[in-house]
Amino acid sequence: MNDLTSVDEALRLLAEHAPTPTMENVALADALGLRLASDVVAQVSRPPAAVSAMDGYAVRIADVAATGSTLDVIGEAPAGAPFEGTLGPGQAVRIFTGGVLPAGADHIVIQEDATRDGDTLTCHRAYDTAEHIRAAGVDFEAGATLLREGTVLGAAELSLIAAANLATLSVYRRPRVGILANGDELRPPGSDLQPGQIVNSNPIGLSALISSWGGEAVDLGVAPDDLDAISERIETAKRIDIFLPVGGASVGDHDLMRPAFAGAGFQSVFEKIAVRPGKPTWFSTKDDAVTLGLPGNPASAFVCAWLFLKPLITGQEHSFVPARLCCDLPSNGPRTHFMRANARITDEGMVEVKPAGSQDSSLISPFVSGNALLMRKSNSPALVAGECVDVLLMKPLGLSS
Ligand SMILES: Nc1nc2c(c(=O)[nH]1)N[C@H]1C(S)=C(S)[C@@H](COP(=O)(O)OP(=O)(O)OC[C@H]3O[C@@H](n4cnc5c(N)ncnc54)[C@H](O)[C@@H]3O)O[C@H]1N2
Numbered sequence: 208m209n210d211l212t213s214v215d216e217a218l219r220l221l222a223e224h225a226p227t228p229t230m231e232n233v234a235l236a237d238a239l240g241l242r243l244a245s246d247v248v249a250q251v252s253r254p255p256a257a258v259s260a261m262d263g264y265a266v267r268i269a270d271v272a273a274t275g276s277t278l279d280v281i282g283e284a285p286a287g288a289p290f291e292g293t294l295g296p297g298q299a300v301r302i303f304t305g306g307v308l309p310a311g312a313d314h315i316v317i318q319e320d321a322t323r324d325g326d327t328l329t330c331h332r333a334y335d336t337a338e339h340i341r342a343a344g345v346d347f348e349a350g351a352t353l354l355r356e357g358t359v360l361g362a363a364e365l366s367l368i369a370a371a372n373l374a375t376l377s378v379y380r381r382p383r384v385g386i387l388a389n390g391d392e393l394r395p396p397g398s399d400l401q402p403g404q405i406v407n408s409n410p411i412g413l414s415a416l417i418s419s420w421g422g423e424a425v426d427l428g429v430a431p432d433d434l435d436a437i438s439e440r441i442e443t444a445k446r447i448d449i450f451l452p453v454g455g456a457s458v459g460d461h462d463l464m465r466p467a468f469a470g471a472g473f474q475s476v477f478e479k480i481a482v483r484p485g486k487p488t489w490f491s492t493k494d495d496a497v498t499l500g501l502p503g504n505p506a507s508a509f510v511c512a513w514l515f516l517k518p519l520i521t522g523q524e525h526s527f528v529p530a531r532l533c534c535d536l537p538s539n540g541p542r543t544h545f546m547r548a549n550a551r552i553t554d555e556g557m558v559e560v561k562p563a564g565s566q567d568s569s570l571i572s573p574f575v576s577g578n579a580l581l582m583r584k585s586n587s588p589a590l591v592a593g594e595c596v597d598v599l600l601m602k603p604l605g606l607s608s
Pocket residue numbers: 388389390392393405406407408409410453454455456457458459462484485486487501502503504505507568
């Protein structure tokens with residue numbers, strides 16, 4: 208096994224050679240899923256001033272300490288048009304949700320608790336503590352650092368940034384990942400398949416994973432089992448950060464991806480990984496570009512995309528979740544095994560994991576019926592049901608049963 212690079216060493220080498228992310232400014236609407244290239248600092252406080260949380264009347268609490276107190280309504284403060292005067296003793300200002308609290312007021316009487324007759328307001332309740340006011344900056348203060356560099360932008364983050372009064376952002380450009388399939392047998396989905404032909408099913412799934420991880424998938428097509436044809440695809444590809452050849456990674460006479468990339472000037476970093484599935488996964492670099500070669504077997508391609516492509520795109524390490532094994536497992540061989548599995552939360556709130564019945568590296572269906580990869584380190588001993596294992600979640604827990 209000497210020619211096999213360990214999973215940990217492969218991850219270290221990938222991190223060491225990962226393409227340097229470039230920065231760009233984008234509009235908020237184009238930033239979903241991207242990573243922040245700098246901290247986000249609030250340009251305004253939220254809310255910028257104290258506001259009413261209810262529709263009603265802004266008053267001084269001292270004036271409504273007793274039931275039946277009456278006040279003069281001296282003006283209005285709808286959201287967007289603050290009352291410009293100062294509220295004095297015995298006075299009230301009609302206010303609406305989001306309206307700026309007038310100077311002098313320290314309490315809101317909700318309209319359900321008062322009756323208005325012309326400009327006279329009568330309160331039906333006595334109050335001893337101020338209510339229904341949102342203080343200035345209760346969500347965040349101007350100048351506060353709201354998000355750190357590296358944060359992946361989701362719905363909540365984008366709303367927060369918009370509220371902080373920023374229209375554009377500095378983000379890391381999506382790395383362009385060029386998927387190059389290879390094999391004379393491959394035909395597009397929907398083809399009239401002839402004997403020996405199979406559907407080219409890997410790129411569509413890999414492309415979806417790349418997008419979900421914040422990369423931009425570029426379809427470099429299917430190259431036939433011909434060195435010149437593969438080389439031409441490599442030479443004519445434009446602005447690719449990460450080449451992702453899929454298939455043709457092994458030792459067969461028709462496995463030509465490695466020599467094609469070597470011929471294009473890529474220098475090998477590692478040739479094989481002590482991982483199951485996906486042993487023939489390889490990695491090479493040239494200038495600012497890298498090549499992660501995945502095996503063609505669909506399970507190998509998917510597992511190794513999760514393990515090795517995802518950190519290359521996101522720059523983030525994997526986080527494993529501890530889970531209770533729900534069956535016995537034999538001792539593991541020399542390669543770290545990432546078993547296709549399903550994890551779920553039990554009624555007792557524990558995470559429980561069950562490996563798929565077949566771990567054949569050609570199978571796609573376990574990725575649909577399952578949601579996790581169960582890690583078994585190289586040469587680890589047999590396990591019995593109930594023992595704890597580490598799992599990598601590919602979907603949120605509980606989505607599949
Ligand atoms: N003598 C040896 N043979 C093999 C070894 C070995 O060490 N010695 N390694 C095996 C392992 S492990 C794997 S994994 C595979 C990897 O093979 P390749 O990367 O060269 O992949 P292909 O031969 O091109 O294809 C394998 C398999 O997957 C199908 N395939 C390929 N591309 C696609 C695609 N885009 N969509 C769907 N299916 C695809 C292809 O038809 C084959 O059935 O090698 C073992 N052999």
